[in-house]
Amino acid sequence: MATNPPVNEDPVKTAAPRRPGNQAPEMCLACGTCAAGCPLTGQDGFDPRKIVRLVLLEREQELIASDLPWLCTLCGKCEYACPMGINIVNIVRTLRGRVARDKVPGMIHKGVALCRQTGNNLGLPAEDFEFIITDVAEELAAEEEFADFKIAFDKPEANLLHTLHNKLVNTQNEDLVHWWKIFHVAGEDFTIPRENWEGVNWGLFSGDDEAMQLSVGRIVTHMEQLEIQNLMYPE
Amino acid sequence: MQQWYPDFFDRFGTLTVFDLLEDYLASGRIKVDKTAHPQRALYHDPCNYGRKSRELFGRGYFDQPRRVMDQCLAEWTDSQPSRGNQYCCGGGGGTLLTPFKAPRIHYGRRKIDQIKQARAELVVVPCHSCHGQIKALLAAYEVKGVEVKYLWEVVADALIVES
């Protein structure tokens, strides 16, 4: 039951970055725009308006203990129409960040932890990675049109740094070749890092800013050490 | 990147997938053939490249992929709504990595409705999460005869390779 609000040292309502509208969540009109636009409203008790209201009441523990922050796709459709420009997505992301790391559901935090240790969300050793990539590249080179195709790992002074989504390396190898075909025809001078090749940043999902900083830092290091000219943003 | 390495953009060039594809096509480094894709296609705006990119960086990638589509597909259409007010596929925010499959599939009913409404045979996406989620949705809602392709896959499949 709601009562007069409690005292809280670092409430989510002030901790969540005020983007996109630079408006405090207190500005909420409780008008229902967000909830009416969210396809998830009503599913398992999900309701963005309720989330904002509970955060305003500093009842974030109820949310942190629930699955609700993890049901949200952070798609921002609610914010898009919010007449007050309230930072609903960042509120949810901040809530996710307050969840104890061992309570983060599914593979998200596991991936983040593996990435921190190994440089990719799968925890794949460099030799295995190199083997998979080389294998798929050789398969492509077997096709007549792409006969001389080769992958250059860690090539200094390459034009373009190409990172990879772990799912392509893991289960969907067949989708690795689309870009390679394009690069090949375009005559692109690209390179793939042998280590720290992960192009996906799950810290974004888990609310883990420190993990995000680490991943970004690794890419910067590649660019600096190999003196590569351009970074292709991860897909 | 802006937050942690503010000088990065001065030292290195950065290219999005859209920049690369458009550049290759515009400069003639690659050539494509529309007839490679005779199906009726539907383009899906990923939240991160569209709505959220516009909110965070002031630039939404709405027109670039559409220009690429124009060159690689015989017939394609937009969903309603699209662009800034697009429905997320339901696989964003890492939800694909969580065990909460039922709500994710429930969320995706809007996307399935749009695919059906457009009578699409091919859904084109420039995002790995959307790709995975839309495939899962088509299976869950038992929608047959709809293919899902990456935007760059569409380009790769439409490449004119001079051997």
Place this chain on the structure above:
Amino acid sequence: MSTPNATAAQSPAIAVAGAGITGIHSALALAELGYRVKLIQQAPAVGGLLTQLDHQFPNNHCGMCRMLPLLDRDDGVQTCLRRGIYHDRIELLTAARIEAVAGSPGRLCVTVRQTAPGVQPERCDGCGACEAACPVSGPDDFNAGLTRRKAIYKPVPHQTVRVIDWQACTACGACAEACPRDAIQLEPQAHTIDLKNIALVVQTGGARLYDPGTTDLYGYGSLPNVVSALAFERILSSSGPYQGRLLRPSDRKAVQKIAWIQCVGSRNLTIGADHCARICCMVALKEALLAQRKIGPDTSATIFYMDLRTFGRDYQRYRDRVEAAGVRLVRCRVHSLQPAGAGDDLMLSYLDADGNLQDEVFDLVVLSTGMQPEQHHADWTTHEGVLVVDKHPELKDAADSVIAAGATVARAVKRLRDLHPQSLPHQPIEKIKEIPEDVLKQRPVVCLAVMPSAAGAPIDWDTIANRLGSLPFNIVMEQLESPPDSLAANRLLLAGSQTPAAMSALIGPWADTTGLPRAFLETVSLDGATTENAWQRLGPAIHRLHQRSQPAQHRQAMYDGALVIGGGPAGLTAALTLATNGIATTLVEKSDRLGGRTDQIRDLRLRDRIARTADAVRNHPALTVHLNSDVIHCRGPAGRFITQLRVGRKTQCAVFHGATILATGGHPALTENYGAGRHERIVPLHELTAAVDAPDSQINRQAPQHVVMIQCVDSREEPNNFCSRICCIKALNTALKIKQRHPATDITVLYRDLMTYGRHEALYTEARRRAVRFIPYDPARKPQVIVDDHAITIKGYDPLLAEPVSLTADWLSLATGVRPNPVDSLDALFGVTMTADGFVREADSKWRPVDTGREGVFVCGLARGPARAGDTLRQADAAAMRALRLLRRKTLQPSTATARLRPALCSLCASCVAACPHQARYLDAENRHMAVDAAACQGCGACVAACPNNATVLDGPTATDIMADLETAL
């Protein structure tokens, strides 16, 4: 014959910019007060937004004509204001806008840029060949883009003469070629005029509608069945795109399921709209009700809203009526719209009352589009001598527009008196010339004056002249362009090719110049006439004029004073405004002091202003103040009231006055609910407000932890089923003051619909910014207050979280609202009618908001309905201007069409009193007959029809006249 009044003819004019409702009312009010007006309208037609609306809340009719002058009706043409405005003292410039203002007040020079209509009205007969020939087609703004129109078009459907839209026109010349009367002029497209001798400029309007095409959320512009509220008004209109049938644009399918989306473009910080557009909630309620009535029981009309802002006196009951009629009200702001399936239907998602997401399909969706944010007036409006009606332009309903116009006219009149002490507005306008009685009584000689516009082809005037010779009357025919100095006739028939209304408008000036009584002038429009048509129109008119006798001059002397009942803010303001204009005014106050409830006003500037007004009232030589006094009885017609007062409880006195202003005020209501009286810190809202304003009060000395405010206490439900309009604003102001002093204090407002209408929305925004909490409650589930061991606990329910709420409070305020002051038999004393809640009912809630049904009796302030202090003062000034319009004359001269009694035949049956819709018939006890109140009579003839003895006759066209006309027509 009186001497020509040179100063009146040459006195400076007042320019009124904008001919929307505010502009039209300002112009008419100034003209009725005797001033000359230049009315400058940017659009090619008058009326503004309201010309596109056929139905007005609350009676769902138009009624704009109710703004027309009730006195001196002969000075203007009594025609639909949507067709145009015709008054002797108003010069209308359409398609014109002010570019610059120079000079000093009293002698301003106003530069006007006027777009040429492209069609010469005096040549055009409205045949439409030009429009048929025009090859250009574009969206028709009048129908909100639902239809298309040519580049040469009728700006409003009820206008005959077309104009050219120069922006669309390609100057191909097809229209000019097609025109059979050589009326098209493709050059020049515009010209500049310097209006000299302008005393003041009144700037009206300025608010523009929000364009919903600027957002992609609603699909406006791409989904054809998403329309604006204005477009929906056009769909409802019989002159609209579908002839009033409720069809939808995409496929002309009959509409059954309609949704209204409120707050489109309003209450939205992301587009800088920190305002509520004021009018949309009532518009949507009205539109939904009209749709429901039009389609019948199969309609499903749903309004999606946030707060339903029924903040006027009778609005809540209207809402109840609309709900009872089956309109569904859903409290949820709509995110966006999308097509439903492959057809043209629309899908909309919303949260129902239980918090479940619902998808629903509609045939048509109406966007309640508000007002464009950040609007500014043109630079010239800052020039000295320009009076701006609304400093911040905002959309207003008709009543607020009329009141704002009245208050601005009061400012203008005051300014004019300072500038030209001679031009006293209450001086009657003297006739320049009058023809001696004996000349009028001589055998009728009719002068047929042919104006240049009709002098040429296709009418063969020789044939006409021959036929005139065959008539058994004395007729002279002359070609005249303007009124001649002398006339060899005592009847005048003006023939020209202008429209009938434009021709009628000539009667006034021609009568004044020639000195003929108006009854002896007639006009005939030969618009599009052949020789044969012309003869058919001229013949009966000549016949009529010949038959007409001089109307009886039953002028009545006026009492020149005014009586104001009530010495509160409204009464003081009205009394002072009248006295400043030279009206001897008596102010009657029941209590022993002036000022009324000024202590309730928190705005210190206003309070100060009222205190100064009270001082001025005490000391003004034209004012008599009676304290501790009340009214015993009042009798007589407008202009001749005699009121008996009890003064100082003992003595009595009689006041003779021409007009009465009721300003009996109101007071804060008491309640016995929500623990009132059971705890010293459970207080009426106004007491909490007063405590917060007192520097050393308890609440200011000691920071409270929790403050709770309950709104709508005993309000918006029977028996007090109205919104008091002030409480939400007062509550938020108070909450903000508490937060300012004690930022840590937690404040919760329990409300039903937050009534921060118009720019007050910014207060609500600020309150939320300061973390004031808002919990809505349903009247069926009101909060419960528990007082226990000196603790105050409020138990309620939060519908958004769907859970009970329990709040402790150090202070609990109860917004009990406003009640009218009870005045014994106010209705019987003054012949006015009261609302169910004890307020004085206006003559017309939209168009005559400070008039009562009784001519000569006006109302303002809380006696009329709940109002904020600023509104009250504006109403007081508006009421004073309405009274001044009556009091400025020394006699009441009946207009041409006015009922007249033949006393010998009157049997005192009083059938006329019952029949009269204007309360113009009354028993003249002294003379033992049923008299006519000449000021109130509008010449409708209801009493003539009701009188069993033919004792009442109506001057003006007689039955014989009409039969003759009909015969000719057949």
